[in-house]
Amino acid sequence: AIPLVMSRSTSIAATNGLIIRDNQAMENSRKIDYIAMDKTGTLTEGKFTVNGLKSIDSTINDNKLLSVIAGIESGSSHPIANSIVQYAKDKKIEIANFDDVQAIKGYGMSGKLEGHEYYLVNMKYLKNENIPIDSKLVQTYLDKGNTISYLVADKKVLGFVALGDRIKKNTIEFIKELKARNITTIMLTGDNKDAAATMAKQMGIDEFRAELLPEDKNKVIKQLELSGHHVMMVGDGINDAPSLAAATIGVAIGAGTDVAIDSADVILYNSDPFDIIKFLKLSHHTYQKTV
Numbered sequence: 001a002i003p004l005v006m007s008r009s010t011s012i013a014a015t016n017g018l019i020i021r022d023n024q025a026m027e028n029s030r031k032i033d034y035i036a037m038d039k040t041g042t043l044t045e046g047k048f049t050v051n052g053l054k055s056i057d058s059t060i061n062d063n064k065l066l067s068v069i070a071g072i073e074s075g076s077s078h079p080i081a082n083s084i085v086q087y088a089k090d091k092k093i094e095i096a097n098f099d100d101v102q103a104i105k106g107y108g109m110s111g112k113l114e115g116h117e118y119y120l121v122n123m124k125y126l127k128n129e130n131i132p133i134d135s136k137l138v139q140t141y142l143d144k145g146n147t148i149s150y151l152v153a154d155k156k157v158l159g160f161v162a163l164g165d166r167i168k169k170n171t172i173e174f175i176k177e178l179k180a181r182n183i184t185t186i187m188l189t190g191d192n193k194d195a196a197a198t199m200a201k202q203m204g205i206d207e208f209r210a211e212l213l214p215e216d217k218n219k220v221i222k223q224l225e226l227s228g229h230h231v232m233m234v235g236d237g238i239n240d241a242p243s244l245a246a247a248t249i250g251v252a253i254g255a256g257t258d259v260a261i262d263s264a265d266v267i268l269y270n271s272d273p274f275d276i277i278k279f280l281k282l283s284h285h286t287y288q289k290t291v
């Protein structure tokens with residue numbers, strides 16, 4: 001049977017935006033000295049604004065560029081994709097009808113249109129494939145923390161789109177509260193280093209690792225745990241499920257995906273990272289009463 005204080009805690013949890021799937025998590029919370037967090041959708045809203053869109057090739061103008069980019073993104077449910085498709089609709093741009101699109105995990109998308117193969121990918125992909133790009137063209141966007149996707153065909157960059165995301169309203173306060181508890185904060189992201197550095201600084205986060213593939217996030221968690229730390233991992237997407245499972249406590253943000261929820265010990269159903277502070281307080285009170 002569940003001890004009385006515990007079942008009371010569970011209903012208090014529900015009024016604080018928490019679903020505690022594993023009561024062991026409350027007991028383990030005392031050990032946590034590291035909190036690893038996904039960036040997009042966890043610390044930020046995950047709703048991107050298009051801040052720049054530019055053709056850098058004479059064969060394509062800005063409207064056609066947007067048409068193609070939105071077409072390739074129609075096959076994705078990534079927050080970046082949703083924002084770009086909505087932007088094209090708002091601008092009343094006809095969205096190109098791709099035959100076939102595919103996700104390239106951690107890099108972007110590819111697809112076929114009128115016999116041509118297009119890629120909408122990040123800088124990491126360009127580096128891997130030795131596709132040249134003059135970084136001066138995008139530096140001002142990078143300095144402001146933008147995420148940049150490049151449209152590529154025949155190993156040539158045709159243009160780019162720069163997107164900005166907003167920090168959630170409670171993120172900075174949340175990080176401050178963790179600091180006050182001597183918990184080290186680390187942000188894990190698939191995004192580029194410049195965007196990650198800018199965002200981490202604005203949020204007051206101690207450490208960050210950028211350009212990570214989902215399996216890399218998992219490795220970071222495992223390494224921290226192996227070196228004696230007790231890690232709480234907070235994330236959302238399907239990609240984060242292995243890292244949630246590897247951490248001492250896995251916290252899923254929002255309704256999330258079924259896979260992420262299955263791997264999580266705690267769910268924050270209001271998608272508010274500050275509810276983690278409520279979880280820590282609640283756990284503390286519960287175990288003061290039971291021990």
Ligand code: ADP
Pocket residue numbers: 038039040073076077078080081105106107108109120121122147148149188189190191192214237239
């Ligand atoms: P994170 O959740 O840490 O941002 P993801 O694995 O979801 O990581 O994405 C990593 C990077 O891959 C993004 O920053 C972006 O550059 C690229 N990417 C992923 N999906 C898309 C997409 N649909 N359109 C454009 N870029 C994408």
Ligand code: MG
Pocket residue numbers: 038040041236237239
């Ligand atoms: Mg994510």
